[in-house]
Amino acid sequence: MSATNSVVNAFRVLECVAKMQPVGLSELSRAAGLPKSSVQRVLLTLHEIGWLRPSGSQPTRWSLTYRAFSVGTQARDHQLFRETALPFLNELQLTTTETIHLAAADGQELVIIERLDTAHRLRAFLPLGSRIPLHASATGLAFLASSSPEFISDYLAGRLAAQTDRTITDPDVLRETIETVRLRGYSVNEEGLTDGITAIGAAIVNARGEPIGSVSVSGPSTRMTPEVFETFGAAVRETVGRIHAAL
Numbered sequence: 001m002s003a004t005n006s007v008v009n010a011f012r013v014l015e016c017v018a019k020m021q022p023v024g025l026s027e028l029s030r031a032a033g034l035p036k037s038s039v040q041r042v043l044l045t046l047h048e049i050g051w052l053r054p055s056g057s058q059p060t061r062w063s064l065t066y067r068a069f070s071v072g073t074q075a076r077d078h079q080l081f082r083e084t085a086l087p088f089l090n091e092l093q094l095t096t097t098e099t100i101h102l103a104a105a106d107g108q109e110l111v112i113i114e115r116l117d118t119a120h121r122l123r124a125f126l127p128l129g130s131r132i133p134l135h136a137s138a139t140g141l142a143f144l145a146s147s148s149p150e151f152i153s154d155y156l157a158g159r160l161a162a163q164t165d166r167t168i169t170d171p172d173v174l175r176e177t178i179e180t181v182r183l184r185g186y187s188v189n190e191e192g193l194t195d196g197i198t199a200i201g202a203a204i205v206n207a208r209g210e211p212i213g214s215v216s217v218s219g220p221s222t223r224m225t226p227e228v229f230e231t232f233g234a235a236v237r238e239t240v241g242r243i244h245a246a247l
Helices: 003-020 025-032 036-048 066-072 076-096 138-145 149-156 171-184 226-246
Strands: 052-054 061-064 099-106 109-116 131-133 187-190 197-205 211-220
Touching (some): 036 052, 076 099, 076 211, 109 211, 138 197
16 A cells, blocks of 8 residues: 555544544445545554544544544634624524534635534534535535635535435525525525524625635524524624635
């Protein structure tokens, strides 16, 4: 195996652990598409250098250590983005009393880099570091609505996997939805990412008008009803405008 393949396999296993932790060898082998022997070597190496920790039970299950978190937080652009946005996200959370997510762009996905939880017992929850498909989320639909026609066409040409029964997977319907979001200034995603959860989002753009991330207000569909869409939509839209000005 070449050094390049070894590095690629190590990152593949690391990413699979991040998504599935705590996870065992057999599950990792299937998820990474690698032989168990290769995965086992990677696991032992990553454990030796402090990136993974094994459970004390048998069979062994693997999880990330805080080293991964420590390195991830050094992504300076995202750290500046998060720190700039945080005061405005706090105000939005107080206004809506629902969960607030801040997502940053990473290729054709968004990554959750901040979450402000609501005090409600029943609430929306996405772990920090979650990768969010654009077509299935309020943050993603808002991001697409602020993207270039070329980016949208490229994205729609790919696989639009369903996350729930209500995920929009038809490219034509998605184009219509994107246009509606663009005209309205905020997105509404009713249970397209998670059953029982509705979210409202808006994109944050840079000085060139290019989207760099999104903000969303998320909560149970029993509370996030059409009666609050316009009010929350205006609040999210104002919040991303303030973040844009501060950036």
